[in-house]
Amino acid sequence: MIVGIIMGSASDFDIMEPALHVLAHYGVPYEVEIVSAHRSPAKLFDYAAEVAQKGISVIIAGAGGAAHLPGMMASITTVPVIGVPVMSRRSPEGWDALLSIAQMPDDVPVATVAINGAHNAALLAVQMLAIHDSALRSLLTELKTAGYDKVKQQNELIQKRISEIKHN
């Protein structure tokens, strides 16, 4: 039960790296592979062929521009594919990647997250795996609690800042 992370180019790695840390945090094993829909199209099939034997349950695919990797992987494999639109230097604010990933036709879904949202892609993968894993579900419940704590802490910091502003 591992998560396969693929991306079209090593230059996408910095955007995709947060996904690794999320998966590590939840103790979910992962592997990473450069698979370019455009430079190594046959590798799409090679990768898909090994999904079952490697025990890959979910695929996270990051790509920018005319971002075909997530959709093409979804066309070949039956495991859920999560797409991360990567904002690139040449891309008009990431619209091209967002639309290339989200606007898939019927029968070939891609679970699209926010532009540069690799962190959430990993969390979504964990949620999928947690459907049959009560330990993961507990950890995800903790994340909700942590969210409230984070808000509480940020709030305390802000109150200090407000207090200073009001006294100046």
Next chain:
Amino acid sequence: MIVGIIMGSASDFDIMEPALHVLAHYGVPYEVEIVSAHRSPAKLFDYAAEVAQKGISVIIAGAGGAAHLPGMMASITTVPVIGVPVMSRRSPEGWDALLSIAQMPDDVPVATVAINGAHNAALLAVQMLAIHDSALRSLLTELKTAGYDKVKQQNELIQKRISEIKHN
């Protein structure tokens, strides 16, 4: 192991209905509920509170305009939430719903599908459930085969049409 389908208004039903047929096709039980983030905000919590006891494993949420339902449900529950941007009469080509659903902050993912993509939302839910269900995985593999058949049949039809065109 059922899929919970929620939508903000009965007027979204026609767009969301394809999801029901997909789930029925795969034999995946579902329930449908009108839950409006804006008209019945407390119901978000009521609904989330019953998720576990009802055995809801995945939630599909459809919404248009300032589409907050998928993201708000994702903020409360830990099961995966799939968001369907609904193109509404008042909406500039669905951009508002697409962005309101996809651009979620870290820690609260929503699996966004295409504008009006309820069919794919259901299929994505099936893929998630198939992670631990080999029967569903087989059915999903059949869908891939069916895709090739569909292309083959469409191709035959088109060849006839081309033949007519060439002979005119």
Next chain:
Amino acid sequence: MIVGIIMGSASDFDIMEPALHVLAHYGVPYEVEIVSAHRSPAKLFDYAAEVAQKGISVIIAGAGGAAHLPGMMASITTVPVIGVPVMSRRSPEGWDALLSIAQMPDDVPVATVAINGAHNAALLAVQMLAIHDSALRSLLTELKTAGYDKVKQQNELIQKRISEIKHN
């Protein structure tokens, strides 16, 4: 009669701070609270529950990306909610926040101001409070006069610059 300022994250504070200075200028008391629609959804209700007893008459809510905070607060409370779309690092020029805040469905209005327009959000709150407060109304009239003065001063500066340009 105080103004409640809420924002989804401490990272929004720099954008929202101008609102504090405007309210201070008009002598309108305010309080600030981090309330994240996504990380602390229940706090939306806690906050709303205290609105009346705290004497909060208007709420200013700032949020970026899939900006659900203003709309969700408007769904729970009956006091006017002013929404500030915050342009974020990951956001395509603020479109996502603008649309997530402005495109609300019937029955749940949010008074949307410009992208990063916290200054105006506060001024709008003052205008609302001034409906029954002639002192505030006088101050707002002064702002109009100040506008003309500002234009006059800027004009004088520009005339000097023009004069230099024409003599070079």
Next chain:
Amino acid sequence: MIVGIIMGSASDFDIMEPALHVLAHYGVPYEVEIVSAHRSPAKLFDYAAEVAQKGISVIIAGAGGAAHLPGMMASITTVPVIGVPVMSRRSPEGWDALLSIAQMPDDVPVATVAINGAHNAALLAVQMLAIHDSALRSLLTELKTAGYDKVKQQNELIQKRISEIKHN
């Protein structure tokens, strides 16, 4: 304490009419006036000059295309101005009106609602007036209850439809 509704052209009336019904429902007196920023610019000042004596507390301004009416009225008067972007035949999906109304500079706020959102504009006006009117506040609280009822009724209808679908 009345609401002034202005619009740039009689052709905007159908989009603006829902505002009248909302105000009538809440027993809030209103008057309607055609004031075109572009065809009758001096009337902006005439209108503003009578705001106080007529007892106008809030202005709702609807306009399409290069929609200057809300912002220009806000530049002259000190009462809150609510802007309704009207989607016109010649307008690229209402973007022009939305941006012309929302993107106001500091010191001159306009409370922007959704494209064609006249219903919400009126409700926002009621919320502003309710700050000092407990009867209106009670009515607004009833709207929240009505929202839950509406969702409940829609839900019952949908359950019947689901039941039919499941039995076919």
Next chain:
Amino acid sequence: MIVGIIMGSASDFDIMEPALHVLAHYGVPYEVEIVSAHRSPAKLFDYAAEVAQKGISVIIAGAGGAAHLPGMMASITTVPVIGVPVMSRRSPEGWDALLSIAQMPDDVPVATVAINGAHNAALLAVQMLAIHDSALRSLLTELKTAGYDKVKQQNELIQKRISEIKHN
């Protein structure tokens, strides 16, 4: 030396049909095939494998939404691929198809034409083939002459209409 026309679905045929008539006009042989990047991904390779033996010199690929077909075919074959963005019912004005086709990464070009521009795709294919075919070049020169004639004829018609208008 034939042109291969591919499209993702039979529903794209009406948009793509003008390409056939252009090719027929120039006497350029063509074949048409339904090849769906998403429903028949392996067929991309089958098709590409036969390109040389069939004598396909240029490929025209039409697709809508997350339009991956042109780019994926370009990733496999070395013949020029011309992409036609198809405006679909679910697509926000064809932006998704235009960006999915045009914004290709370095090393994998797609020659993108206008939204629904199948006529021009065929003409571009003819221009490519004309590089080594003087007969085609002559025909293309005739098209230029025909353009002037068309303008002349339209102008004559318009002059009549103007004349009527001026005399009314």
Next chain:
Amino acid sequence: MIVGIIMGSASDFDIMEPALHVLAHYGVPYEVEIVSAHRSPAKLFDYAAEVAQKGISVIIAGAGGAAHLPGMMASITTVPVIGVPVMSRRSPEGWDALLSIAQMPDDVPVATVAINGAHNAALLAVQMLAIHDSALRSLLTELKTAGYDKVKQQNELIQKRISEIKHN
């Protein structure tokens, strides 16, 4: 002192016709010519060469899609060119024509009006001619008065409608 109206295709005539009526109203002579930047590029020069001898003082150019006609005419002639972006069937809401006409480089201005704004293009031409024509200036002043009258008449109509609504 006549106005030259050019358009790329006879199919643009219905959008451009209002310009003729405006010019006729002001007694400004005009001529109309189909000049396609793309189908009759040399005619751009022919047309420009006759501008002076024909006494053309202003050119109005309408075009849709990749609308090059206004900018290209402006590149050749020295008389002011007014560009009308024509929303076409294949065009994403007229954005392409608006940007192709407005975003001209330094040294080659085009006076761009609203999408489908032929009426205003003609009025702008009249304003230019009125710089040295006091009779035209008087007529333009009358248009301002007519604007106030139009608003007054529309207002009277609306008051009746309001009165009916209030009494129902």
Next chain:
Amino acid sequence: MIVGIIMGSASDFDIMEPALHVLAHYGVPYEVEIVSAHRSPAKLFDYAAEVAQKGISVIIAGAGGAAHLPGMMASITTVPVIGVPVMSRRSPEGWDALLSIAQMPDDVPVATVAINGAHNAALLAVQMLAIHDSALRSLLTELKTAGYDKVKQQNELIQKRISEIKHN
């Protein structure tokens, strides 16, 4: 016969300054004035009232965001108004200013130039004045010649650079 240049704020001056240099180059007298549609609305009328007596023949108006200055000035005066959309820090790539200026309703044209196109605004003003000024027309013809020269010089530079590239 002078050109009136107005802008909403001194902060727009750097963008507008090129217009001054163009007018100076052509020997066209100009005056500059800060006139804010939003901070000094009455000054719109004061300015318009003096247009005739000052001998202002054309107005150039620059504004950003919800850019109402050009359109409002056009609503009051009968001289041609040229609008310069100013890209501001808070503006999504200048779309708001472009649409607020270009999308004017019938009867109130604004001659819109490119985003930040003050240089061209001035040139357009010169073209308008040149309608009755043969000396200006000669200068504008020289600009066309200068364009060819500029291209020729740039071409020579580029040939050197190409030559270096080819020899490396």
Next chain:
Amino acid sequence: MIVGIIMGSASDFDIMEPALHVLAHYGVPYEVEIVSAHRSPAKLFDYAAEVAQKGISVIIAGAGGAAHLPGMMASITTVPVIGVPVMSRRSPEGWDALLSIAQMPDDVPVATVAINGAHNAALLAVQMLAIHDSALRSLLTELKTAGYDKVKQQNELIQKRISEIKHN
């Protein structure tokens, strides 16, 4: 059999330079020329007139903003024209150039590549020339192999980085 590269301004050279290196790599001769559609319109015809005698088989045209160069060259010549939308300082993310180049009318195709995609423009030119040049076809096949190698090398680098991350 050479490739003609044209651009509107020397300032586009840095964006266009990659095309030169691609052509040099494939041993395809090229020439570069500054041809501005707007500053040197007649040079469009001069250039086109020499296309045949110079042996230019394909033209690559780069332009930004209201990018008319590719389309205008395509209107005059019969050789294929490849358009490169250049993202400029004043351009809203390159949308203007992309739409001005891609949205050409029937009969005048431009082969549009990605924003700033000069590298791919050259490769597309090589693909066109390779239709009748088996040596070029072999080199293009090598590019496909090189793509796989590049992915393999990048993958090895990433595996090291992953390994480090997993051990920290």
